[in-house]
Amino acid sequence: MINIRNGFTLIELIVVMGLIGIMLAVSSLEFSSMQKSFGVERVTRELMSDISEYRVKAMTRKEPHSITLSANEYVFRRNTSQVLKRATPYPLSDQNANPFSGATVIIFDEQGFTGSGALFGQTIVVGPANSSSSVNCVVISNARVNMGKMNGTTCEFK
Numbered sequence: 001m002i003n004i005r006n007g008f009t010l011i012e013l014i015v016v017m018g019l020i021g022i023m024l025a026v027s028s029l030e031f032s033s034m035q036k037s038f039g040v041e042r043v044t045r046e047l048m049s050d051i052s053e054y055r056v057k058a059m060t061r062k063e064p065h066s067i068t069l070s071a072n073e074y075v076f077r078r079n080t081s082q083v084l085k086r087a088t089p090y091p092l093s094d095q096n097a098n099p100f101s102g103a104t105v106i107i108f109d110e111q112g113f114t115g116s117g118a119l120f121g122q123t124i125v126v127g128p129a130n131s132s133s134s135v136n137c138v139v140i141s142n143a144r145v146n147m148g149k150m151n152g153t154t155c156e157f158k
Contacts, residue, residue: 033132039131043088044126048138048147050076052088055145059112069124077108090127095137097129097152106140114142123155134158 004011051067054076058065061078068075071091076084106122114122123138124138129150137155139146148157 007119016121032157037131040090040127040131040136043090044133044135044147047074047087047088047124047126048145050074050084051138051140051145054083055108055112057156058110062110064107064109066105066107068102069100069104069106071099071154088126093125093129095123095125095129095150095155097110097125099125114140125155 003012014056030031037055044078055068056064057078063079065083066077067093070090071093073085073087074092075082091099093120094104108114121142122140126136126138127133129136131150131151135149137148137150137157139148139155139157146157148155150156
């Protein structure tokens with residue numbers, strides 16, 4: 001006599017459900033780290049864009065602009081009036097992982113250069129320096145702004 005089975009056994013169903021659960025757990029962990037990585041990249045690109053915009057404004061308006069950096073925000077000023085204040089969800093620090101205290105001010109003169117009284121070659125790191133994001137740092141030098149990825153204490157430009 002031929003015995004025909006229709007369906008699956010309970011053991012087979014439990015094994016398949018367990019495998020699906022494990023795959024979902026692993027993929028949700030990867031998704032979480034990927035979201036954080038994209039968030040750091042977004043904030044870095046936004047910071048780069050804002051710095052470039054206000055450097056150009058300093059040149060076109062022929063008046064100094066400055067950026068004040070603190071641990072979780074940056075503020076742009078034209079002369080003494082506040083123009084833009086932007087909070088960041090990730091901490092801002094220098095290349096040695098020291099958070100900014102609010103006393104770090106970078107000034108763009110009427111020609112868009114960082115003046116002699118300002119910091120030269122200031123590196124701004126967004127989030128942890130060992131982040132898996134493709135870009136996580138911005139370097140403001142005398143005449144340009146570059147974006148890159150931290151490697152130790154150096155920002156390698158992209």
